[in-house]
Amino acid sequence: MIKPVILFDLDGTLIDSTEAILEGFKVAFESFGSVVPSVDKIKNEIGHTLENMFLTLGVDEKRVSAHVHAYKMHYRIISCQKTILLEGARESVIEASRFATLGVVTTKTGEYSTILLEHMDLMGYFDVLIGREHVKNPKPHAEPILKALERLEHDIDSVWMIGDT
Incomplete structure (x- = not known):
């Protein structure tokens, strides 16, 4: 059978991994001098791809890959401790x-x-x-x-x- x-x-x-995701987004937005979206706005996007999340949160399409990279660099460091x-x-x-x-x-x-x-x-x-x-x-x-x-x-x-x- x-x-x-x-x-x-x-x-x-x-x-x-909400805490790790939120921190990763905060670091990514801050690394480009952008205003960090509200926690609720970020949480509403969890479950979608990072690319789509950053687009929905207002990042220009040309800058999405740089934001994703910044997010991943930080997430790699904190993910196990904050998940x-x-x-x-x-x-x-x-x-x-x-x-x-x-x-x-x-x-x-x-x-x-x-x-x-x-x-x-x-x-x-x-x-x-x-x-x-x-x-x-x-x-x-x-x-x-x-x-x-x-x-x-x-x-x-x-x-x-x-x-x-």
Whole structure:
């Protein structure tokens, strides 16, 4: 019998990296002498790609890549210390791994997702991780889910996606 597949979103489902994200945006905006958007405005964009977040928050398209770079340089330093595992997440992953093949599908990059999951001692439970750089069309588009299933060599039967985007 083929095991079912459970794919997890990362932010807001397994982890909370809000503090790290907010600090990364603050540093990125301040490094270019820009006014930092309100916490609520930034929080409303979490779950979208960094590029789209900066555009929505008013950064000129020509300056988005520089802002993303500044964000990532700071986020790399603080992400593990300012990201927490959500209550019940570890137990849920461990229990699900007993009867299903697990994966992560996220708009974070695979690099940062792997670092965070290893820091939380959870990476070993996942057979696939699809990050922003692995697809042309990030969530909520179906491409990341389909890419995960392709890597797992699993069809769309008995697949569950758990997350908020």
